[in-house]
Amino acid sequence: MIEAPFRADETVARRMAELSTRVGSAVEAEVHALVEAPGANPLDGSTVNATAVADLVERHGLASERELALLALPVARAMARPPISGYRVGAVGIERESGALVLGANLEVPGADLGSTVHAEGFVAVRARRRSATLETLAVYEAHPCAHCRQTLAESAASDDLGIIDPLGHELGLAELYPWPFQPHALGVEGDRAGAAPWPDLALLADDVPADVADLLQEVGSRAHAPYSGAPSAVAFQLRDGRLLAAAAFESVAFNPSITALQAALVELVAARAVPEDIARAWLARTAAGSIDPAPGFRALLAAVAPSAEARVADWRSGA
Numbered sequence: 001m002i003e004a005p006f007r008a009d010e011t012v013a014r015r016m017a018e019l020s021t022r023v024g025s026a027v028e029a030e031v032h033a034l035v036e037a038p039g040a041n042p043l044d045g046s047t048v049n050a051t052a053v054a055d056l057v058e059r060h061g062l063a064s065e066r067e068l069a070l071l072a073l074p075v076a077r078a079m080a081r082p083p084i085s086g087y088r089v090g091a092v093g094i095e096r097e098s099g100a101l102v103l104g105a106n107l108e109v110p111g112a113d114l115g116s117t118v119h120a121e122g123f124v125a126v127r128a129r130r131r132s133a134t135l136e137t138l139a140v141y142e143a144h145p146c147a148h149c150r151q152t153l154a155e156s157a158a159s160d161d162l163g164i165i166d167p168l169g170h171e172l173g174l175a176e177l178y179p180w181p182f183q184p185h186a187l188g189v190e191g192d193r194a195g196a197a198p199w200p201d202l203a204l205l206a207d208d209v210p211a212d213v214a215d216l217l218q219e220v221g222s223r224a225h226a227p228y229s230g231a232p233s234a235v236a237f238q239l240r241d242g243r244l245l246a247a248a249a250f251e252s253v254a255f256n257p258s259i260t261a262l263q264a265a266l267v268e269l270v271a272a273r274a275v276p277e278d279i280a281r282a283w284l285a286r287t288a289a290g291s292i293d294p295a296p297g298f299r300a301l302l303a304a305v306a307p308s309a310e311a312r313v314a315d316w317r318s319g320a
Helices: 010-036 050-059 065-071 073-078 120-130 147-153 211-221 261-271 295-305
Strands: 090-095 101-105 135-140 163-165 171-173 234-239 244-248 279-286 310-315
Touching: 010 050, 010 065, 010 073, 010 101, 050 065, 065 073, 065 090, 065 101, 065 135, 065 163, 073 090, 073 101, 090 120, 101 120, 101 261, 120 135, 120 147, 120 261, 211 234, 211 244, 211 279, 234 261, 244 261, 261 279, 261 295, 279 295, 295 310
Parallel strands: 135 163, 279 310
Antiparallel strands: 090 101, 090 135, 163 171, 234 244, 234 279
């Protein structure tokens, strides 16, 4: 455990320790069953809806959904895929709009560079935005997301209202962890807003992309957060069982913490309880002659994570 510079609320710590002993195992089992259950809507993967949240809170004698989020952390951590470090990280977000829990974990990719790693906090952030939601609260084991994650979280227009909690009794705002932030307005850009579609006119140039894949790429691509490059991109997976998953790029004002469309799509894959070997084909939709080209990184990372998957690249129509 890292010594914290912030004072924890010992009352909360004792309460969480008591709850963990009394109902922790039962809560974990129920949350695990909920997030493992196959659902018709891929957007529901790795989440617990508000109705189930309220039921769990009531039946287990919890004071709030925040206590449930803290008790669900072991389930989130079990989702981690860290074959390089062996260091499992879990995080649980609470959506402002729905009250649902969003579980996430860290993902590492052997054979790729370390920069391809998705942190647990970033997993939760891109999952929530894929669901057109804003994070109100983020539960972690210790309330000190790394600087990379703080920068990722600071990209949201609602970041100043984000609360970060842990079982030790810390309750902090992002501003306390990142008191002098580099935020989108530094480059004259508005922060990312839930459900925003800044690229509504995207259309694919090629006509050889299956219609359902093209529709999905256009849907998620329209919501890409790409104000710095001006080059929105999206990735769609067709799994061997026929399911389609997709996500868009999420750029950071600091550039390097940006989450590529492929990384975001891998988050969707894990949330859907699938594995890279399930990917039959992957499509990247990119901006032709844009200021950046995600295609080389897309091919390299896909080859590392799913070498048997077929990689395809399509361009948005010029001027879209």
